[in-house]
Every structure is written in structure tokens, then in C-alpha cells.
Amino acid sequence: MLNPVSDAFKSELQAALPGTAFREVTEAYLTEPRGRYHGRAGLIVAPETVEEVALVVRAANRHHVPVVPYGGGTGLVGGQVAPDLPDPVLLSMARMARVREVLAAENVLIAEGGAILAEVQAAAEAEDRLFPLSYGSEGSARIGAALAVNSGGLNVLRYGSARDLCLGIEAVLPTGEILHGLKRLRKDNTGYDLRHLLIGSEGTLGIITAAALKLSPRPAETGTALIEVASPEAALEVLQRARGLCNETLSAFELISGQGPRFVAEAGVPARLVLEPVPDWMVLIEVGTAADGAPGEVLERLYGGALEDGLVGDGVIARSEAQRAEIWRLREAIPEANRIIGSVASHDVSLPLGVIAEFMEGAEAALAIFGDVRINAFGHLGDGNLHYNVFPAAGKRREDYDGLRQAVTETVHDLVVGMGGSFSAEHGIGRMKVGELERYGDPAKLATMRAIKTALDPNGILNPGAVLRLEDG
């Protein structure tokens, strides 16, 4: 049984924390990027230290007040806004935003949970190192939340997801105890890996207040290409060859459907289309090497061989930083165009690499029953991760399909899960996909998750209703 923030609870916190810790409840805290949820808040508090976070959580646990951890507010599945709870306390990480230390010789960076992702990247770069986690919202996303949702993005192929970039964490557990695990060790086999349990738990098992992060050397030379491919299947063959030629120096391998650049043009998003006429399928390939790695030559060789074998057509290998930026600008413009066009339904799926081409054909055929739709499939092919988005036919609006959204999503997700894929590759469950997790999740996994949640958070105060359904009572 959860209680809303009460005057007694407020007074208790106000007596214990400085006035600067409290924030006005504004709209910005209650909305999320896709506009599907509108949250509630009885109090917004932004602690400055892990002890203050622990104090808030302990009080909430005593009063059975729900705590919704709040990072950059950029999550896409409603994990950060709770419409259906007794007025919760929003715990903002905005005042724990420091990069504490860059240990360049160790390739380690220590950041507080509220540190902005772009600032973490910049702090690494200032010491000639790379923090490779990178995605669209990096200017607002906070590292503790990025870990909480195990975010992915553009460089996962080479460097892994957020969890792979984390050596240790400090966190506040649902009882308000502090987990001291801010180790900067590459190897540490001392008991259950609570770091990996908290990472990806979306703030339901703990609040990550600091993290030790893995840095990498910055590639000395970077090669980038945008190449027409004959089909998704040909793209997979080119991926194979690229892995063989480049191995770990392959940093990105993105599939782009022709629908993407066509939407960019239709929506008037400023970006060059690079390849014209726009091919039906393209791949964006990036290779980053040490000095003398000659990534441009590697891309030439890859392209030449694939051209001979009829796998690829038109192509551009960047000859300058400006050309390289142009190619990436096109990739980044696609989600912007998508938002303007307005999707019927969007899907963040992953599949075993071997069945992706088959999935593409199957999904298109299955979606035919919904009449005229446009499909924009793009994403991180190297990771088997596609953003498979369904749009209104030309001249129609998303509202024309309102009754169909659920059925479209079920069609796509049924097919994905049936082929051994995932209905949430990198965005998480949040509040949006709780039903999907129940529908598609392994029953033993769900039962185990519930048992862990109950054991660690007996009063159910931490981000209730995210990942696991809020139970009645």
C-alpha cells in the first residue's frame, strides 16, 4: 500500500535537507518525449550527495511514499513519469552531476549519477580518451539513468551497451542503504554481480548515484562510408565481410531504408541526401583505427569486393571531415523526420542476425492487412537492432490509423518474438511495455524478477509500476 507525499513527509525532508534541494513542480518534470504519459509529483527533490539520496529514500520507505528517480527526462518508454501513483517524490539527479575524476592512464572515469552524457564524453576527450556511449539525447541524458536503462546507441557494435562500459557503481537501495561498489577493476569475482542486476532495472531496484566508467583510446583515424546495398540480405553479407576485414575496428554499421532519406526530404529536415537518386537500402559504415590504420583503404577494399559481387551499388567514402559529418547528419535527420511525419507505431526490436532479412519480408507481408502504410526500418544492423517504424500512407495522417496502433504493434512484436527476437532492444520496458513483458516474457523470468523486487523493495516504493505491473492493494 503506497501513500502520497504528505505534509508530514514534506516537513521531515524539509527539516533534514537544505532549501536548495527542493524544486518547483513544473510541467517539464511531468511530461516525456513521446507525450504518452503525464506524470504526477507531490514533491521534487534534488539531493547533492549520496547520503542525501539515502535520506530521501529511507524517509520514503518509512512513509511508503513512491520514489520516481529522474535523470534527463529523455526515456522513451515512460519510466520517468508516473501517471497512476499516489503523488510520488521525484528524485532528480540534477545536482549530482560532476565528473569526479578522469584516470587517463587507467582508462577510467568516475562520474556522479546525474552527470550529463555529453559532459562525460567531453571530459574523456579532454584527456585524449573516448567514452563511446553516444545517442541522440546525449545532451540531456544523465549517466546514472543511462545505466539504469542500459542504453545503447551508435557505438554498441564496437564498445558495447552502457552495462559493458561500467566497472562499478555506487547506488542507494530501496531501503535507503548505500551499496558501495564504485570499484575500478576489470575483474572482480566476489559474489553476486549486483552492478549488472541494478543496470537495466530502470530504477526499480536502486538509484545509481555514481559510476566508474571504462574509457578507450580515441581512434587516430576514422573512415566513414554510405553505400547502397541490394537488399537487407546483401547488407548482412557486407557486415560479415566488414567484420572479417576490420574486426574490432568496425565502430558502426547502420542500415538505412530509402524511406528514411525520402522522409527527410518530405519533412524538410535540413540534410543532404548524399546518394541520389535515393537507393532503397543503404548502409552507413564507420571504421576507427590506430595511427596508420588506413581505414579509408579498408573501406575501399570492402566496397570494391562487394561491388564486384553485386552486393552494393552507388557509394560514397568520405574524403573529408565535412563529408563524414554530412553522412552522419543524414543518419541523425531520419528520427527528426520520423517525428515530423508522425508514426502509426514505432518498434525498437532486435533479432538474431541470421533471420533479419526473413523478418523484413515477413513483417511487410503481415502489415499488408492494415492497408496502405509506409515502413521506415533503420538502425544498428551490426547489433541486430532495428527501429522498425510504421507510418501513414502518403497524404494520410497518423490519426487516421488510431484504432490500428495496438494491432500493428502486436503484429510486429509477435513476429519478432516468434523468430527469437526482442520487443525492446535498447529502450527498456518503462511503463509502456509492461504488458508486452507479461505477454512475451518467460514465466520463470517474470516470477524471479518479482521475487527479487519483493526481496529488495518490500514496500514497493522504488519506481513502482515501471518494468513490473503495480499490484493492487
Next chain:
Amino acid sequence: MLNPVSDAFKSELQAALPGTAFREVTEAYLTEPRGRYHGRAGLIVAPETVEEVALVVRAANRHHVPVVPYGGGTGLVGGQVAPDLPDPVLLSMARMARVREVLAAENVLIAEGGAILAEVQAAAEAEDRLFPLSYGSEGSARIGAALAVNSGGLNVLRYGSARDLCLGIEAVLPTGEILHGLKRLRKDNTGYDLRHLLIGSEGTLGIITAAALKLSPRPAETGTALIEVASPEAALEVLQRARGLCNETLSAFELISGQGPRFVAEAGVPARLVLEPVPDWMVLIEVGTAADGAPGEVLERLYGGALEDGLVGDGVIARSEAQRAEIWRLREAIPEANRIIGSVASHDVSLPLGVIAEFMEGAEAALAIFGDVRINAFGHLGDGNLHYNVFPAAGKRREDYDGLRQAVTETVHDLVVGMGGSFSAEHGIGRMKVGELERYGDPAKLATMRAIKTALDPNGILNPGAVLRLEDG
């Protein structure tokens, strides 16, 4: 309250499983490599399918009979033998040893939990792929157990530990339920990561019956060098430079103390010493590149620069496969020699890279109070992981130090943990380091581990006494 295997329990299993599933209780099952523990067994059963594993665990859970999972029997911390339990059922994975599938195009291999590590490597190699997990006992170690203890070895620097090589698992939970998580996805953010929780839990939260494993392209060219370094500090500087030059193509960076080769000679282990006279400190460096990567030239450049700066002395860069084998042979001979010489105490520690040199000095000074000892420190410097082993002075025997073992270990571990390191980098806790985990572990971590264990294994039947102390009652 646990019960020993009873006649009723035996009869129940014998009625449900074919006769071929039962194994005679022999000494081999009750001993472990270091001879510290002698286990007990009321019954040894080797199921052939996940359903049979589940059947055994369900029966054990009903009868409150302890289950000790048994892989290759190679663990170094007593996780596989239980001297202090009511006669348990030993659950051998020897009959679930198949490599089910190699999906070369996906860089994925599916193996049963009992598959021998060397056979997994061979199956990958047969398809021109690399399964990089590699260590001394790979001819006996089984992959499910390797995951259960998150084993490390020689290639962690480049490819990660066992957990980093695993995409999905199938497992039997302590209640006998089957966790179906054999996914072969690079990205899957759908709920708590139970895979990472079970990996490293040393068979106390589940029995891993199958795994989807990540393969890599095999390096086309390999360069190997053994180089004298001025000091551990100089070794770290060379590591830095190697990372800058080679980045991810650096496969191994091993520190070798001169004591190692000297022990090899003293113990008469067949191996060339490679560098003579034996330097006080050496590093073994291996670089594996794609075709045209010229790893030999990279090593020449690294060596030349470091020589100019006085960081390194004598050195050999392998000019042939035979020379390469000779260098690795020396590395492998060191643990063999250690076993013959007989250590007073051995330690599998890790440290932040930045404090390793300081640790070496501090440990030698602190151990001086135990009088004349010889220290052989070697291991995976690139991972910050040292096998820091203390030996009798020349002419003395390990028995002469019997009363000191505990104090020596405490001295080393106190120093390691005080410097932010780990007292078990890659071997795990097992039964040997339960006390250390209680002494050095974060109290919130321990409490959380106990809560998880109780929630998932309410009768406490799965590998009781490993990782967490067996509770009375």
C-alpha cells in the same frame, strides 16, 4: 534445514530417470585441485536434458536435499565439493556436453552446459571463428561451470571474461523451474538481467544447462613478444603505449616476475627460459590483427620506442610459430613450477592499474615480517589481475610456514582491499573465500545477496555453503 540423500529420494529419482543417469561415487568427484577440501555425496546423477536436471532439482527441493552442481571439477576455491553438508546429490553435467550449433554468420555458438571448453573452442575454429575464453584447465572445464564462476584467463583484456562472451542462458532455478533465456541477441532490454545474476553466482542461484556464446573472427596474423621491463611501473607504461598503438588488437599483456622462470628451472619443468640471464621483470605481449595488420611491425615499433626511453631491456619478438609457442610455453610452465615448489599462500587479486606498482612495493615490505619468503607475482597485467603467490625461501618447505598461511593471506588481502582492489579477481568465492567476503565485502551487498538467495532458493538447496555461509538450523 537440509536432509541427506535418503533411500526414498534415491528411489524417486531411480524411478524417474534411466539407469545411465547414475554414476558411482568415486574419489574423483570428492576432491579438488588444491586438495583443501574433501567432499561428500549421497548420490551422483548426470542428467541428459534440461528437463531431467529440472526433475532432479524439483525432487531435491521437495526433500530439502542439497544439490552440488559439478562441471569439470577444476575450480580452485572449493565450489564443487562440499565437506560439511548432509550427503548431497552431485549433479554432473557430463552428459549434457554437446555443442549444439555453430552459427558462423552470426558469430554465435550454442552449447550445452557440460560442453568442455576446449571442445567449444575447437567447434568454433572448425568454422573459422574464435571462442576466446582460454585458460590452463580448458581441457576439463565445462562451459556452464565456467559461466557459473565467470572465469577469466588469458584473453580477457581483449575479449572479456566469461560473462562478456555470453548472449543468453538456459538454466534450472532452485525451485526446479526452467529459465528459458537462450537468446542470441546482442541487445535485449526486457527486464532484470538474470543472465548476469546467475553468471558468477557459482551454482547457488541456478544451474546453467545451455548457453549462447559470442564468437569472434580469428585474427589473421599474430605477433608475440617477451620483453624485459625495468620494473612493474615500466610494464604499466609499456601497456599504455601498447593500448595506444594497438587498441583492441592487443590480445594479451602478461606480467612475469623473474621468479617464475627461475622456479621453472629449479623445478625442472621442461620449457626454454627464452631470455637469459633471466630478467627480474618481463612482459608477454600478444597482438592479433586482421590480414595486413603487420603485428610484428607494431611490436617492433613499440619495443624500439620503449628501449629508447629506458623502459625495456632485452627482448624477443617471435619470428616463427615455434618461437611463439616457446614464449607461451614458458608462461604456462610457471603455474606448473609453482605447484612443484609449493606455495605458502597464493592470491588471485586485482587492483586499479594506477596502484599496481605501489602495491608491489607495499606487499613486499609488509611480507618482510614473515622472514625469508620468495614472491612470484605474475598474471594478467592488462586486466589489473595478479597471481601474487608467496613461496618458502630456498631450501625450506611449505610445511615450515604452515602456521603463517592465514596471516600471510590476510596481509596481502588487507593491502589489496585497502587500495581498492579485489581479493578474488577470477577464481570466485567458492567455499574457500566465504570468510574473506564477509570480512571485506560491502555490508549492503552481502545483505542484498542473502535476500536474493532466500527469495530464489527458499529451502537453500542449491550449492549451500558456497559464496554465502551455510546458516545453522
